[in-house]
Amino acid sequence: xxxKIHVNDIIKTVEELCIKACVVxxxxxxxxxxxxxxxxxxxxxxxxxxxxxxxDIAIADNLPICQDTGMVVVFVTIGQDVxxxxxxxxxxxxxxxxxxxxxxxxxxxxxxxxxxxVNTKDNTxxxxxxxxxxxxxxxxxxxxxxxxxxxxxxxxxxVPSDGIEGVKKFIIETVVAADANACPPIVVGVGVxxxxxxxxxxxxxxxxxxxDAHHPDPFWHNIEKELLAEINNLGIGPAGLGGxxxxxxxxxxxxxxxxxxxPLAVNIGCHVNRHEEASL
Amino acid sequence: xxxxxPLTTDxxxxxxxxxMVHITGHIYTARDAAHGRLIELLEAGRPMPFDFDGNIVFxxxxxxxxxxAACGSIGPTTAGRMDLYAPTLIKQGLKAMIGKGLRNxxxxxxxxxxxxxxxxxxxxxxxxxxxxxxxxxxxxxxDLGTEAIRRLTVEKxxxxxxxxxxxxxxxxx
Ligand code: SF4
Numbered sequence: 001x002x003x004k005i006h007v008n009d010i011i012k013t014v015e016e017l018c019i020k021a022c023v024v025x026x027x028x029x030x031x032x033x034x035x036x037x038x039x040x041x042x043x044x045x046x047x048x049x050x051x052x053x054x055x056d057i058a059i060a061d062n063l064p065i066c067q068d069t070g071m072v073v074v075f076v077t078i079g080q081d082v083x084x085x086x087x088x089x090x091x092x093x094x095x096x097x098x099x100x101x102x103x104x105x106x107x108x109x110x111x112x113x114x115x116x117x118v119n120t121k122d123n124t125x126x127x128x129x130x131x132x133x134x135x136x137x138x139x140x141x142x143x144x145x146x147x148x149x150x151x152x153x154x155x156x157x158x159v160p161s162d163g164i165e166g167v168k169k170f171i172i173e174t175v176v177a178a179d180a181n182a183c184p185p186i187v188v189g190v191g192v193x194x195x196x197x198x199x200x201x202x203x204x205x206x207x208x209x210x211x212d213a214h215h216p217d218p219f220w221h222n223i224e225k226e227l228l229a230e231i232n233n234l235g236i237g238p239a240g241l242g243g244x245x246x247x248x249x250x251x252x253x254x255x256x257x258x259x260x261x262x263p264l265a266v267n268i269g270c271h272v273n274r275h276e277e278a279s280l
Numbered sequence: 281x282x283x284x285x286p287l288t289t290d291x292x293x294x295x296x297x298x299x300m301v302h303i304t305g306h307i308y309t310a311r312d313a314a315h316g317r318l319i320e321l322l323e324a325g326r327p328m329p330f331d332f333d334g335n336i337v338f339x340x341x342x343x344x345x346x347x348x349a350a351c352g353s354i355g356p357t358t359a360g361r362m363d364l365y366a367p368t369l370i371k372q373g374l375k376a377m378i379g380k381g382l383r384n385x386x387x388x389x390x391x392x393x394x395x396x397x398x399x400x401x402x403x404x405x406x407x408x409x410x411x412x413x414x415x416x417x418x419x420x421x422x423d424l425g426t427e428a429i430r431r432l433t434v435e436k437x438x439x440x441x442x443x444x445x446x447x448x449x450x451x452x453x
Binding site: 043054066118146181 | 382403
C-alpha cells in the first residue's frame with residue numbers, strides 16, 4: 001500500500017519553509033557568527049555585529065533578513081512508495097512558493113525569460129530537483145538563493161591531469177573573484193566528479209549541509225580544512241571590507257566520474273545561506 | 281560623520297575611502313532594469329525622471345513594505361552589474377552611488393574626472409537598513425515592481441566610502 005500525501009500539505013509546508021528561510025538565519029550560522037565576533041576587530045567586527053543585529057530585527061519585526069529573497073531552489077527526496085494525491089507535485093511546490101512570497105511579503109525576483117525579462121510577480125517558477133529513493137519517506141529542502149553569491153559561482157571541466165592541485169586552485173580563484181559581491185562571510189559548496197550537471201547539483205547540495213558537516217573520506221575532509229584555512233587567510237573579511245572571517249565552511253561533495261574528466265563546480269552561499277527543510 | 285543630500289562638490293571632496301558616513305536626505309533606487317530604461321531615455325533625448333545633480337543612486341530593490349512600516353527590507357545589490365551604465369550617468373551629472381562590491385576602471389576614472397563618490401553598504405543587513413528609511417515614493421517605472429525608481433527619505437543611513445573623488449579604493453588590499 002503506498003503512503004498517500006495530499007498536495008495541500010505540500011503547498012502549506014513549502015509556504016512555511018519559504019517564509020522561515022527568508023526571515024530566520026539557520027541556527028548554526030547564528031551560533032558561528034556569535035563566536036566569530038570576538039575574533040574580528042575594527043570594521044570587520046562592527047559588520048558582524050550589524051549582521052547579528054539584523055538577524056534580531058528580522059525575527060522581531062518578521063522582516064526578510066535580506067531584501068534579495070532569492071529564486072527558490074527545492075530538493076525533494078521522495079520514497080518510491082509515496083503517492084501524491086490531489087494534483088501534481090510540481091504545481092504544489094510552485095503554489096507553496098507563490099503563497100509564501102505573497103504572505104511573507106518577500107521580494108519577487110524572478111523573470112519569465114532570461115532575455116525578455118518580465119517579472120513573473122509571484123517568484124515562481126522554482127528550480128526543483130527530484131531524488132527518488134526506496135521507502136515511503138518525503139523530505140523537502142527549500143533554499144531561496146540570492147544571486148549576489150549565485151552570480152559569483154563557477155563551473156569548469158578540468159582534466160584528470162589537473163589533479164587535486166588544479167581543483168584547489170580553481171576553488172581559491174573563484175572565492176578571490178567573488179570578493180565582496182558574494183556578501184562574505186560565505187559558505188563554499190563544491191561538487192567534484194560526475195558529469196557537467198551532476199557537479200553543479202552536488203555543489204548546490206553542499207550548501208544545504210550543517211556548517212560542521214564534513215566529507216566522510218579523510219582525504220577530502222583534509223582538503224576542506226586546508227581550503228577553509230587558506231580562504232580565511234585571504235583577508236577579504238566580512239562584507240569584503242577586510243578581516244579574518246571570509247568563509248564559514250567549505251563543503252565538498254564527490255561522485256564517480258569518466259576516465260577523461262574532472263568536472264568541478266563551486267557554488268557560493270552568502271552569509272545568510274538560507275535553507276530550511278521538513279519531512280512529511 | 282553625517283552628510284546631507286543633495287551633496288555639494290565640497291562635501292564629496294572631503295570624503296576619504298574607508299571612512300564611514302551617515303546619509304540623511306533623499307536617495308533614489310535604481311538597479312538593472314531601471315538603468316536600461318534610463319539609458320533608453322537618454323538615447324531618445326528625453327528628460328531623466330529625477331534631477332541627477334548632487335543626488336545619490338542606490339543600487340537596490342526593496343522587499344514589499346509591511347503594514348505600518350515605511351519600507352520593507354532593503355540593501356545594496358552588486359554594483360558591478362551597473363558598470364556599463366555608470367560612466368554615462370556620471371557624465372550626465374550623477375554624483376554618487378551606493379552599492380556593494382568592486383567597480384571597473386572606467387567607473388573609477390569617471391568618479392575621479394567628475395568629482396563623484398561610490399559608497400558601499402553591507403549586503404544582507406536589510407532589515408536593519410530598512411529602519412533608516414522614513415518614507416518611500418515611486419518616481420518612475422512603476423511597472424518594474426521592485427526595480428522601479430523610488431525616492432527614499434533616509435535618516436543617518438550608514439555607508440562606507442569605497443571609492444573617493446581622488447580614485448582611492450577601499451578594496452585595494
Ligand atoms: S548575496 Fe545574499 S546577503 Fe548578499 S544581497 Fe544577495 S541574498 Fe542578500
